[in-house]
Amino acid sequence: MMAFSMNSRSPFINIRNLRKIYPTKGGEVCALQDVTFDVFRGEFITLVGPSGCGKTTLLKIISGLLTKTDGELLFSTKGDFDPTRDVGMVFQRPVLLKWRSIVENVLLPVEILRLDRQRYYSKAMELLQLVGLEGFEKSYPNELSGGMQQRASISRALIHNPQLLLMDEPFGALDALTREKMNLEILHIWQETGKTVLFVTHGIQEAVFLADRVIVLSARPARMVAAIDVNLPRPRTMEMKAEKEFGRLCLEIYRLLEEK
Template sequence: MAGPFIHLSGVNKVYRTRGEEFLAISEATFDVDVGELVSLVGPSGCGKTTLLKVIAGLHPYDGGELRIGSQTHPFDPSRDIGMVFQQPLLLKWRRIVDNVLLPAEILGLPMAESRERARDLLTLVGLAGNENKYPYELSGGMQQRAAIARALIHDPKLILMDEPFGALDALTREKMNLELLHIWREARKTILFVTHGISEAVFLGTRVVVLTASPARMADNFQVDLPHPRTLDIKTHEVFGQYTRRIYRLLGME
C-alpha cells in the first residue's frame, strides 16, 4: 500500500459571522483507504456537511492537512469527484439520461461513449427503461437513483454523498441502503457518506467517523467488522447493536 487515499490530519474550519468566530470543524483526523465506504455521522450542526464540502474542495479550510490521492491512485480534483445531495436536484427540463450526462457534458467527455455508459449506469441503479422519462415522472427514490448514476457518469474515484436518503420515507430508505451497497460493490468506488442516521451509518460503513456538535469535534473513528454483502437482518445482530450503542453513547443519547 502506498498510503491512504484520503488523509486528514487536524483539519479545522472556522466560520466568522458578525465578528464572532466559531469552529465548524475541529481537528478532523482520519484516513480513508481506496474502496472504503466511510460513514460520517453526527447531529445537525456537527459540521459533517461542511467537512464533506471541504473534502470536495468547495470550501477552504483553516489549518491542518488534507490530502487526497496516493501514488497508486492519483486524484484529479476536477474529474474525480461525484456528488449526491439530499435532494436529487435533477434538471426538470432534461430527460433522465440527459440528466445523468450533465457531468460528462461539463467535462467535455466523448458523448457517444458517455451515452452508452449512462445506459449501463441506469441499469445498475435499477432505472433501466426510464432513460427517456422526465424527472417528474419518477418517484423521489427513483430520482435519487438517477442522481447517483449522474455522480458515477464521469467515473470519478471518490463519491461524496450528503444525506442522500434523508428526504425519503423509511422503507424506501432501507431499500436504497441495500441498493447503495450493491452499487458500491459493482462500481468499486471510495464513498464518503454523510448521515444523521446512526443505524444507517453502521449498516453502510466499512468505517464510521462520529462527529459531535457544540463544540464541533471528532469523537470517534472505528472499523465496522460486519461481513459483506450485508443484508437487512444484520441489523438484528448483537455486533450491530454494539456499534450503534457506541455511537448513541458518544452523542449523549444514552
C-alpha cells in the same frame, strides 16, 4: 469480487487538524474544529453527528467546493487528484438543472469532462435503471418526487466512475423499503468498483450496516469523537441487522452521540 484486491489498506486521504470558520454578518461561525482522520483506499466510511455539526462542510471541503480555514487535506494518489474527474458527489438536496431532462442531468459530468457522449448515454440509461428510474429518462426534474430526484443525482455522481464517492445523506428522502434497497445497491456498486466512499447519515443503523468504519463527530464545531470499526462480514445482508454484534455497535454509537 475482484474489488477486494483493490481494497488494500493504503492511506488515500489524510485529514489533519482540519478547521473551517465561516465569516458571517453576526461574526465567525466555527463549523469544523480539529478534525483528524485517515481514509484508506477502497474503504467505506460513514459519518454521523448532530445536525449542524459540520458534516456537509467537511464533504464540501474534501470535494474542493469549499476552502478550508486551517489544517491539512492531502490526497495520496499516483497522478494528480482532480476533483472534477475523481470525485462524485451526491448532495443533501438533489441539485438537478431544471431545464434538462433526467438523462441529460445524469450526463452532465460527461459533458464537463468532454467524454464521449454516445458511449456514456447507454451507461446513463443503465444507471437510471439501477436506481429504479427507467421510464423517467426524458422527464424533467419538477415531474419527479424528491426521492426520485435524489436517485437521479446518485446516477449522476456515478456516471464518470469517480474513485471517490461523497454522499451527503443521500437516502434521507426515501421511503424505508427503497432506502434498504438503495443501501444494498450502493454496497454492490462499491464492491464491484472498489471506490472509496464517504457517506453522511443520520441513521445509526444505516451507518453501521454500510461501513467499514463509522466516524462519530461532536456537536458544532465538529471534532472527531470516535472511529468505530465495523467487523461484520461482507457482503452485508439484512439478516445481520438482527445479530447481537450489530445491535451492540448501534448502541455504542448512540451513546457516543448522546454524550455532550
